[in-house]
Amino acid sequence: MKTVLLGVYSNCAVPESYDVAILGAGPAGAACALALRGAGLRVALLDKAQFPRDKICGDAIPGPALKALRQLDPAYVPELLAGLHPKAETRTSRVVAPNGRDLGVRWHLPTFNSPRLHFDAALLALVKRHTATEILENFTVKTIAGAPDAVTLTAPDGRQLRAGLLIACDANSVAARQLAHRQIDRAHHCAAVRAYYTGVAGADGGTTEFFFLKKYPAGYLWVFPVGGGVSNVGFGMLSKDIAAQGVDLKKTLLELLGTHPQLAARFAGAQLQGPVVGFGLPLGTGRPAHALAGPRWLLCGDAASLIDPLQGHGIDTAVRSGVLAAAQAVACFEAQDFSADYVQQYARAVQARLGPQLARSYRIMRFLGNKPWLVNAGVRLAQVPPIGRWLQRLVG
Numbered sequence: 001m002k003t004v005l006l007g008v009y010s011n012c013a014v015p016e017s018y019d020v021a022i023l024g025a026g027p028a029g030a031a032c033a034l035a036l037r038g039a040g041l042r043v044a045l046l047d048k049a050q051f052p053r054d055k056i057c058g059d060a061i062p063g064p065a066l067k068a069l070r071q072l073d074p075a076y077v078p079e080l081l082a083g084l085h086p087k088a089e090t091r092t093s094r095v096v097a098p099n100g101r102d103l104g105v106r107w108h109l110p111t112f113n114s115p116r117l118h119f120d121a122a123l124l125a126l127v128k129r130h131t132a133t134e135i136l137e138n139f140t141v142k143t144i145a146g147a148p149d150a151v152t153l154t155a156p157d158g159r160q161l162r163a164g165l166l167i168a169c170d171a172n173s174v175a176a177r178q179l180a181h182r183q184i185d186r187a188h189h190c191a192a193v194r195a196y197y198t199g200v201a202g203a204d205g206g207t208t209e210f211f212f213l214k215k216y217p218a219g220y221l222w223v224f225p226v227g228g229g230v231s232n233v234g235f236g237m238l239s240k241d242i243a244a245q246g247v248d249l250k251k252t253l254l255e256l257l258g259t260h261p262q263l264a265a266r267f268a269g270a271q272l273q274g275p276v277v278g279f280g281l282p283l284g285t286g287r288p289a290h291a292l293a294g295p296r297w298l299l300c301g302d303a304a305s306l307i308d309p310l311q312g313h314g315i316d317t318a319v320r321s322g323v324l325a326a327a328q329a330v331a332c333f334e335a336q337d338f339s340a341d342y343v344q345q346y347a348r349a350v351q352a353r354l355g356p357q358l359a360r361s362y363r364i365m366r367f368l369g370n371k372p373w374l375v376n377a378g379v380r381l382a383q384v385p386p387i388g389r390w391l392q393r394l395v396g
Protein backbone atom coordinates (compact mmCIF):
# COMPACT_ATOMS: atom_id res chain seq x y z
CA MET A 1 0.00 0.00 0.00
CA LYS A 2 1.22 3.48 -0.84
CA THR A 3 1.95 6.09 1.83
CA VAL A 4 1.31 9.64 0.69
CA LEU A 5 3.71 12.28 2.07
CA LEU A 6 3.10 15.84 0.86
CA GLY A 7 1.87 14.45 -2.44
CA VAL A 8 5.01 12.36 -2.92
CA TYR A 9 5.24 8.64 -2.36
CA SER A 10 7.74 7.00 -0.04
CA ASN A 11 10.56 4.89 -1.45
CA CYS A 12 8.66 1.63 -1.04
CA ALA A 13 6.17 2.56 -3.76
CA VAL A 14 5.95 4.18 -7.19
CA PRO A 15 7.07 7.83 -6.93
CA GLU A 16 4.65 10.57 -7.93
CA SER A 17 5.25 11.70 -11.52
CA TYR A 18 5.21 15.22 -12.90
CA ASP A 19 5.93 16.63 -16.33
CA VAL A 20 8.25 19.25 -14.85
CA ALA A 21 9.97 19.34 -11.46
CA ILE A 22 11.35 22.75 -10.53
CA LEU A 23 13.93 22.29 -7.80
CA GLY A 24 14.28 25.42 -5.64
CA ALA A 25 11.56 28.02 -5.01
CA GLY A 26 13.75 31.15 -4.98
CA PRO A 27 13.36 33.80 -7.70
CA ALA A 28 14.51 31.47 -10.51
CA GLY A 29 12.14 28.66 -9.55
CA ALA A 30 9.19 30.92 -8.78
CA ALA A 31 9.61 32.84 -12.07
CA CYS A 32 9.83 29.55 -13.96
CA ALA A 33 6.59 28.33 -12.36
CA LEU A 34 4.87 31.63 -13.21
CA ALA A 35 6.11 31.38 -16.81
CA LEU A 36 4.70 27.83 -17.09
CA ARG A 37 1.22 29.04 -16.17
CA GLY A 38 -1.30 27.76 -18.69
CA ALA A 39 1.21 25.50 -20.46
CA GLY A 40 -0.89 22.45 -19.66
CA LEU A 41 1.98 20.71 -17.89
CA ARG A 42 1.85 19.12 -14.46
CA VAL A 43 4.44 21.07 -12.50
CA ALA A 44 5.94 20.49 -9.03
CA LEU A 45 7.96 23.22 -7.32
CA LEU A 46 9.95 21.83 -4.43
CA ASP A 47 12.19 23.36 -1.82
CA LYS A 48 14.03 22.13 1.22
CA ALA A 49 12.79 25.14 3.18
CA GLN A 50 9.41 26.12 4.55
CA PHE A 51 8.59 29.65 3.38
CA PRO A 52 9.02 32.36 4.49
CA ARG A 53 12.72 31.51 4.68
CA ASP A 54 15.77 33.75 4.96
CA LYS A 55 18.17 34.02 2.04
CA ILE A 56 21.57 35.62 2.55
CA CYS A 57 21.56 38.54 0.13
CA GLY A 58 21.99 42.31 -0.18
CA ASP A 59 18.19 42.46 -0.67
CA ALA A 60 18.47 44.88 -3.63
CA ILE A 61 15.85 43.78 -6.16
CA PRO A 62 17.20 44.73 -9.61
CA GLY A 63 14.87 46.56 -12.03
CA PRO A 64 15.28 43.93 -14.81
CA ALA A 65 13.82 41.27 -12.49
CA LEU A 66 10.64 43.33 -12.18
CA LYS A 67 10.63 44.02 -15.91
CA ALA A 68 10.77 40.28 -16.66
CA LEU A 69 7.88 39.60 -14.24
CA ARG A 70 5.87 42.43 -15.81
CA GLN A 71 6.38 40.87 -19.24
CA LEU A 72 4.85 37.62 -17.95
CA ASP A 73 1.80 39.44 -16.60
CA PRO A 74 1.46 43.20 -15.92
CA ALA A 75 -0.49 42.37 -12.73
CA TYR A 76 2.38 40.52 -11.05
CA VAL A 77 4.54 43.46 -9.96
CA PRO A 78 1.77 45.66 -8.45
CA GLU A 79 0.47 42.60 -6.62
CA LEU A 80 3.96 41.72 -5.40
CA LEU A 81 4.61 45.26 -4.19
CA ALA A 82 1.23 45.57 -2.49
CA GLY A 83 1.90 42.51 -0.35
CA LEU A 84 5.50 43.35 0.46
CA HIS A 85 6.41 44.88 3.82
CA PRO A 86 8.93 46.16 4.68
CA LYS A 87 10.58 47.54 1.58
CA ALA A 88 12.61 50.62 0.64
CA GLU A 89 12.13 52.28 -2.74
CA THR A 90 15.48 53.30 -4.15
CA ARG A 91 16.42 55.47 -7.10
CA THR A 92 19.89 56.60 -6.19
CA SER A 93 23.21 55.08 -5.23
CA ARG A 94 26.25 56.55 -3.51
CA VAL A 95 29.61 55.19 -4.57
CA VAL A 96 32.55 55.88 -2.25
CA ALA A 97 36.00 55.45 -3.80
CA PRO A 98 38.98 53.99 -1.91
CA ASN A 99 40.24 57.57 -1.34
CA GLY A 100 36.93 58.56 0.31
CA ARG A 101 35.65 60.70 -2.55
CA ASP A 102 32.03 59.98 -3.38
CA LEU A 103 29.66 60.03 -6.30
CA GLY A 104 25.86 60.10 -6.49
CA VAL A 105 24.18 58.02 -9.21
CA ARG A 106 20.54 58.21 -10.28
CA TRP A 107 19.19 54.98 -11.85
CA HIS A 108 16.78 54.90 -14.80
CA LEU A 109 14.60 52.02 -13.57
CA PRO A 110 12.96 52.60 -10.20
CA THR A 111 13.65 49.69 -7.93
CA PHE A 112 13.47 48.66 -4.30
CA ASN A 113 15.16 46.71 -1.56
CA SER A 114 13.31 44.19 0.54
CA PRO A 115 14.52 41.44 2.87
CA ARG A 116 14.49 38.20 0.93
CA LEU A 117 12.59 36.61 3.82
CA HIS A 118 9.61 38.63 2.59
CA PHE A 119 10.39 39.09 -1.11
CA ASP A 120 10.78 35.38 -1.90
CA ALA A 121 7.66 34.50 0.09
CA ALA A 122 5.68 37.16 -1.82
CA LEU A 123 6.95 35.76 -5.12
CA LEU A 124 5.93 32.25 -4.07
CA ALA A 125 2.50 33.62 -3.07
CA LEU A 126 2.07 34.75 -6.70
CA VAL A 127 2.80 31.19 -7.83
CA LYS A 128 0.21 29.84 -5.38
CA ARG A 129 -2.39 32.39 -6.45
CA HIS A 130 -1.95 32.29 -10.21
CA THR A 131 -0.85 28.78 -11.13
CA ALA A 132 -1.79 25.16 -10.53
CA THR A 133 1.79 24.34 -9.54
CA GLU A 134 2.07 21.77 -6.75
CA ILE A 135 4.33 23.30 -4.11
CA LEU A 136 6.27 20.85 -1.97
CA GLU A 137 8.12 22.56 0.89
CA ASN A 138 10.43 20.74 3.35
CA PHE A 139 11.61 18.50 0.47
CA THR A 140 15.40 18.34 0.39
CA VAL A 141 16.80 16.71 -2.72
CA LYS A 142 19.89 14.67 -1.98
CA THR A 143 20.36 12.67 -5.14
CA ILE A 144 19.28 13.05 -8.74
CA ALA A 145 19.24 10.08 -11.09
CA GLY A 146 18.77 10.54 -14.81
CA ALA A 147 17.27 7.87 -17.07
CA PRO A 148 16.14 7.92 -20.72
CA ASP A 149 12.48 8.42 -19.76
CA ALA A 150 12.60 10.50 -16.54
CA VAL A 151 14.64 12.12 -13.81
CA THR A 152 14.20 10.85 -10.24
CA LEU A 153 14.78 13.09 -7.23
CA THR A 154 15.37 11.45 -3.86
CA ALA A 155 15.23 13.01 -0.39
CA PRO A 156 17.41 11.83 2.53
CA ASP A 157 14.35 10.10 4.07
CA GLY A 158 13.78 8.09 0.89
CA ARG A 159 10.87 10.09 -0.54
CA GLN A 160 11.06 10.21 -4.33
CA LEU A 161 9.62 12.24 -7.16
CA ARG A 162 9.89 11.62 -10.91
CA ALA A 163 9.69 14.17 -13.68
CA GLY A 164 10.00 14.24 -17.44
CA LEU A 165 12.12 17.36 -17.14
CA LEU A 166 14.08 18.79 -14.22
CA ILE A 167 14.56 22.57 -14.02
CA ALA A 168 17.15 22.98 -11.29
CA CYS A 169 17.05 26.35 -9.49
CA ASP A 170 18.79 25.16 -6.32
CA ALA A 171 21.58 27.55 -5.31
CA ASN A 172 24.69 25.72 -4.04
CA SER A 173 23.30 23.24 -6.44
CA VAL A 174 23.03 19.49 -6.03
CA ALA A 175 22.01 19.41 -9.70
CA ALA A 176 25.08 21.37 -10.88
CA ARG A 177 27.32 18.97 -8.96
CA GLN A 178 25.60 15.70 -9.84
CA LEU A 179 24.42 16.39 -13.39
CA ALA A 180 26.85 19.02 -14.74
CA HIS A 181 29.77 17.77 -12.57
CA ARG A 182 30.65 21.34 -11.72
CA GLN A 183 33.01 22.48 -8.98
CA ILE A 184 33.73 25.95 -7.63
CA ASP A 185 36.26 27.93 -9.68
CA ARG A 186 37.55 30.59 -7.27
CA ALA A 187 38.44 32.97 -10.10
CA HIS A 188 34.73 33.05 -11.02
CA HIS A 189 33.18 32.91 -7.58
CA CYS A 190 32.71 35.45 -4.79
CA ALA A 191 31.88 35.02 -1.14
CA ALA A 192 30.08 37.62 0.94
CA VAL A 193 28.70 38.18 4.41
CA ARG A 194 25.56 40.04 5.40
CA ALA A 195 24.24 41.56 8.63
CA TYR A 196 21.14 43.56 9.54
CA TYR A 197 21.56 46.78 11.57
CA THR A 198 19.16 49.28 12.99
CA GLY A 199 20.08 52.82 13.97
CA VAL A 200 22.71 53.45 11.26
CA ALA A 201 23.27 57.21 11.36
CA GLY A 202 22.77 59.02 8.05
CA ALA A 203 21.22 56.00 6.30
CA ASP A 204 19.00 57.52 3.64
CA GLY A 205 15.99 55.25 3.06
CA GLY A 206 16.16 55.75 -0.74
CA THR A 207 19.89 55.34 -1.41
CA THR A 208 22.06 52.25 -1.70
CA GLU A 209 25.69 52.84 -0.71
CA PHE A 210 28.79 51.08 -2.06
CA PHE A 211 32.21 51.50 -0.44
CA PHE A 212 35.33 50.50 -2.39
CA LEU A 213 38.34 49.81 -0.25
CA LYS A 214 42.06 50.23 -0.86
CA LYS A 215 43.03 47.14 1.12
CA TYR A 216 40.40 44.88 -0.48
CA PRO A 217 40.24 46.02 -4.12
CA ALA A 218 38.41 42.98 -5.56
CA GLY A 219 35.24 43.57 -3.57
CA TYR A 220 33.13 46.14 -1.81
CA LEU A 221 31.17 46.89 1.34
CA TRP A 222 27.52 47.86 1.03
CA VAL A 223 24.90 49.59 3.16
CA PHE A 224 21.41 49.11 1.70
CA PRO A 225 18.21 50.37 3.36
CA VAL A 226 15.55 47.63 3.43
CA GLY A 227 12.69 49.52 5.08
CA GLY A 228 11.49 49.85 8.65
CA GLY A 229 14.70 51.62 9.71
CA VAL A 230 16.78 48.50 8.98
CA SER A 231 19.98 48.45 6.88
CA ASN A 232 21.39 45.40 5.12
CA VAL A 233 25.16 45.71 5.54
CA GLY A 234 27.63 43.39 3.86
CA PHE A 235 31.04 42.80 2.45
CA GLY A 236 32.13 40.50 -0.38
CA MET A 237 35.21 39.66 -2.41
CA LEU A 238 36.39 37.36 -5.18
CA SER A 239 37.00 33.93 -3.61
CA LYS A 240 40.44 33.69 -5.24
CA ASP A 241 41.53 36.89 -3.47
CA ILE A 242 39.94 35.83 -0.17
CA ALA A 243 42.08 32.69 -0.27
CA ALA A 244 45.23 34.54 -1.41
CA GLN A 245 44.89 37.25 1.28
CA GLY A 246 43.53 34.90 3.97
CA VAL A 247 40.58 37.24 4.63
CA ASP A 248 38.05 36.42 7.34
CA LEU A 249 34.99 38.16 5.88
CA LYS A 250 32.94 38.35 9.08
CA LYS A 251 35.81 39.75 11.14
CA THR A 252 36.77 42.18 8.38
CA LEU A 253 33.22 43.52 8.01
CA LEU A 254 32.99 44.31 11.72
CA GLU A 255 36.49 45.86 11.70
CA LEU A 256 35.64 48.04 8.71
CA LEU A 257 32.41 49.26 10.31
CA GLY A 258 34.40 50.27 13.37
CA THR A 259 37.35 51.92 11.59
CA HIS A 260 36.40 53.18 8.10
CA PRO A 261 36.60 56.99 8.19
CA GLN A 262 33.12 57.37 6.67
CA LEU A 263 31.46 54.51 8.56
CA ALA A 264 32.84 54.37 12.10
CA ALA A 265 30.85 57.33 13.43
CA ARG A 266 27.71 56.19 11.61
CA PHE A 267 27.87 52.69 13.15
CA ALA A 268 28.97 53.76 16.64
CA GLY A 269 25.37 53.74 17.90
CA ALA A 270 23.97 51.13 15.50
CA GLN A 271 22.60 47.79 16.73
CA LEU A 272 23.43 44.50 15.05
CA GLN A 273 20.26 42.43 14.58
CA GLY A 274 21.03 38.71 14.49
CA PRO A 275 24.22 37.03 13.31
CA VAL A 276 26.62 37.98 10.52
CA VAL A 277 26.10 35.24 7.91
CA GLY A 278 27.81 34.32 4.65
CA PHE A 279 27.11 32.58 1.34
CA GLY A 280 28.75 32.07 -2.06
CA LEU A 281 28.07 33.95 -5.30
CA PRO A 282 28.71 31.84 -8.43
CA LEU A 283 29.61 34.38 -11.10
CA GLY A 284 28.22 34.25 -14.61
CA THR A 285 31.51 33.51 -16.32
CA GLY A 286 34.11 30.77 -16.43
CA ARG A 287 31.88 27.82 -17.25
CA PRO A 288 31.15 26.46 -20.70
CA ALA A 289 27.74 27.64 -21.93
CA HIS A 290 26.70 24.09 -22.88
CA ALA A 291 27.03 23.02 -19.19
CA LEU A 292 23.67 24.73 -18.47
CA ALA A 293 21.64 21.86 -19.90
CA GLY A 294 21.72 18.12 -20.50
CA PRO A 295 19.32 15.27 -21.23
CA ARG A 296 16.11 16.07 -19.31
CA TRP A 297 17.67 18.81 -17.19
CA LEU A 298 18.23 22.59 -17.27
CA LEU A 299 20.00 24.80 -14.72
CA CYS A 300 18.79 28.30 -13.79
CA GLY A 301 19.81 31.18 -11.53
CA ASP A 302 22.65 30.49 -9.10
CA ALA A 303 22.58 26.80 -10.04
CA ALA A 304 23.60 27.96 -13.52
CA SER A 305 26.16 30.48 -12.15
CA LEU A 306 24.59 33.66 -13.47
CA ILE A 307 25.55 36.36 -10.94
CA ASP A 308 26.79 39.67 -12.31
CA PRO A 309 30.53 39.74 -11.49
CA LEU A 310 30.72 43.51 -11.03
CA GLN A 311 27.75 44.34 -8.84
CA GLY A 312 26.96 40.90 -7.40
CA HIS A 313 23.29 40.91 -8.32
CA GLY A 314 21.68 37.66 -9.43
CA ILE A 315 17.95 37.98 -8.75
CA ASP A 316 17.44 39.47 -12.22
CA THR A 317 19.38 36.77 -14.07
CA ALA A 318 17.66 34.13 -11.91
CA VAL A 319 14.22 35.40 -12.96
CA ARG A 320 15.23 35.80 -16.61
CA SER A 321 16.78 32.33 -16.83
CA GLY A 322 13.72 30.83 -15.11
CA VAL A 323 11.52 32.35 -17.81
CA LEU A 324 13.81 31.06 -20.58
CA ALA A 325 13.79 27.59 -19.01
CA ALA A 326 9.98 27.57 -18.99
CA ALA A 327 9.97 28.34 -22.73
CA GLN A 328 12.41 25.47 -23.28
CA ALA A 329 10.21 23.14 -21.22
CA VAL A 330 7.21 23.93 -23.41
CA ALA A 331 9.32 23.34 -26.54
CA CYS A 332 10.59 20.00 -25.18
CA PHE A 333 7.07 18.72 -24.47
CA GLU A 334 5.74 19.93 -27.83
CA ALA A 335 8.58 18.24 -29.71
CA GLN A 336 8.75 15.31 -27.24
CA ASP A 337 12.49 15.83 -27.41
CA PHE A 338 14.49 16.01 -24.16
CA SER A 339 17.83 15.07 -25.67
CA ALA A 340 21.12 16.72 -24.78
CA ASP A 341 21.21 18.28 -28.27
CA TYR A 342 17.70 19.68 -28.15
CA VAL A 343 18.01 21.32 -24.72
CA GLN A 344 21.13 23.15 -25.89
CA GLN A 345 18.64 25.66 -27.35
CA TYR A 346 18.17 26.81 -23.75
CA ALA A 347 21.91 27.12 -23.10
CA ARG A 348 22.25 29.16 -26.30
CA ALA A 349 19.33 31.42 -25.34
CA VAL A 350 20.85 32.14 -21.90
CA GLN A 351 24.21 32.82 -23.50
CA ALA A 352 22.68 35.16 -26.10
CA ARG A 353 20.54 37.14 -23.61
CA LEU A 354 22.82 37.25 -20.58
CA GLY A 355 26.31 36.20 -21.70
CA PRO A 356 27.66 39.45 -23.21
CA GLN A 357 26.70 41.61 -20.17
CA LEU A 358 28.12 39.05 -17.73
CA ALA A 359 31.39 38.77 -19.67
CA ARG A 360 31.73 42.57 -19.82
CA SER A 361 31.08 42.90 -16.09
CA TYR A 362 33.73 40.27 -15.38
CA ARG A 363 36.30 42.08 -17.53
CA ILE A 364 35.59 45.37 -15.74
CA MET A 365 35.71 43.71 -12.30
CA ARG A 366 39.07 42.06 -13.03
CA PHE A 367 40.47 45.22 -14.63
CA LEU A 368 39.50 47.43 -11.67
CA GLY A 369 40.16 44.71 -9.09
CA ASN A 370 43.83 45.47 -8.49
CA LYS A 371 43.75 49.18 -9.36
CA PRO A 372 42.15 51.19 -6.55
CA TRP A 373 43.72 54.33 -8.09
CA LEU A 374 41.60 53.73 -11.20
CA VAL A 375 38.40 53.55 -9.13
CA ASN A 376 39.47 56.86 -7.52
CA ALA A 377 40.03 58.37 -10.97
CA GLY A 378 36.70 56.95 -12.27
CA VAL A 379 34.74 58.48 -9.38
CA ARG A 380 36.48 61.84 -9.94
CA LEU A 381 35.90 61.78 -13.73
CA ALA A 382 32.28 60.68 -13.31
CA GLN A 383 31.53 64.09 -11.77
CA VAL A 384 31.69 65.37 -15.39
CA PRO A 385 28.13 64.65 -16.62
CA PRO A 386 28.82 63.07 -20.07
CA ILE A 387 31.56 60.85 -18.62
CA GLY A 388 29.34 60.02 -15.65
CA ARG A 389 26.52 58.94 -17.98
CA TRP A 390 28.92 56.81 -20.04
CA LEU A 391 30.34 55.11 -16.92
CA GLN A 392 26.82 54.49 -15.59
CA ARG A 393 25.86 52.76 -18.86
CA LEU A 394 29.08 50.73 -18.71
CA VAL A 395 28.43 49.31 -15.23
CA GLY A 396 24.69 48.78 -15.82
Ligand SMILES: Cc1cc2nc3c(=O)[nH]c(=O)nc-3n(C[C@H](O)[C@H](O)[C@H](O)COP(=O)(O)OP(=O)(O)OC[C@H]3O[C@@H](n4cnc5c(N)ncnc54)[C@H](O)[C@@H]3O)c2cc1C
Binds near residue numbers: 173174278
Ligand atom coordinates in the same frame (compact mmCIF):
# COMPACT_ATOMS: atom_id res chain seq x y z
C1 LIG B 1 25.78 38.05 0.44
C2 LIG B 1 25.03 38.12 -0.88
C3 LIG B 1 24.49 39.31 -1.30
C4 LIG B 1 23.75 39.37 -2.49
N1 LIG B 1 23.13 40.54 -2.83
C5 LIG B 1 22.32 40.58 -3.91
C6 LIG B 1 21.54 41.74 -4.19
O1 LIG B 1 21.51 42.72 -3.41
N2 LIG B 1 20.76 41.75 -5.31
C7 LIG B 1 20.72 40.67 -6.16
O2 LIG B 1 20.03 40.75 -7.20
N3 LIG B 1 21.43 39.55 -5.89
C8 LIG B 1 22.20 39.45 -4.78
N4 LIG B 1 22.86 38.29 -4.48
C9 LIG B 1 22.69 37.13 -5.37
C10 LIG B 1 21.29 36.52 -5.18
O3 LIG B 1 21.05 36.26 -3.82
C11 LIG B 1 21.15 35.22 -5.97
O4 LIG B 1 21.72 35.39 -7.25
C12 LIG B 1 19.68 34.81 -6.12
O5 LIG B 1 19.12 34.52 -4.86
C13 LIG B 1 19.57 33.60 -7.03
O6 LIG B 1 18.24 33.13 -7.03
P1 LIG B 1 17.97 31.57 -7.19
O7 LIG B 1 16.50 31.41 -7.31
O8 LIG B 1 18.85 31.02 -8.26
O9 LIG B 1 18.52 30.92 -5.84
P2 LIG B 1 17.99 31.09 -4.34
O10 LIG B 1 17.31 32.37 -4.16
O11 LIG B 1 19.15 30.81 -3.45
O12 LIG B 1 16.94 29.93 -4.18
C14 LIG B 1 17.34 28.59 -4.25
C15 LIG B 1 16.34 27.73 -3.49
O13 LIG B 1 16.72 26.37 -3.65
C16 LIG B 1 16.50 25.69 -2.44
N5 LIG B 1 17.40 24.53 -2.41
C17 LIG B 1 18.74 24.54 -2.47
N6 LIG B 1 19.23 23.30 -2.44
C18 LIG B 1 18.14 22.47 -2.34
C19 LIG B 1 17.99 21.06 -2.27
N7 LIG B 1 19.06 20.25 -2.28
N8 LIG B 1 16.76 20.55 -2.16
C20 LIG B 1 15.67 21.36 -2.16
N9 LIG B 1 15.75 22.71 -2.23
C21 LIG B 1 16.97 23.25 -2.34
C22 LIG B 1 16.83 26.72 -1.35
O14 LIG B 1 16.19 26.42 -0.12
C23 LIG B 1 16.33 28.01 -1.99
O15 LIG B 1 15.03 28.36 -1.56
C24 LIG B 1 23.60 38.20 -3.30
C25 LIG B 1 24.18 36.99 -2.88
C26 LIG B 1 24.87 36.94 -1.67
C27 LIG B 1 25.43 35.63 -1.24
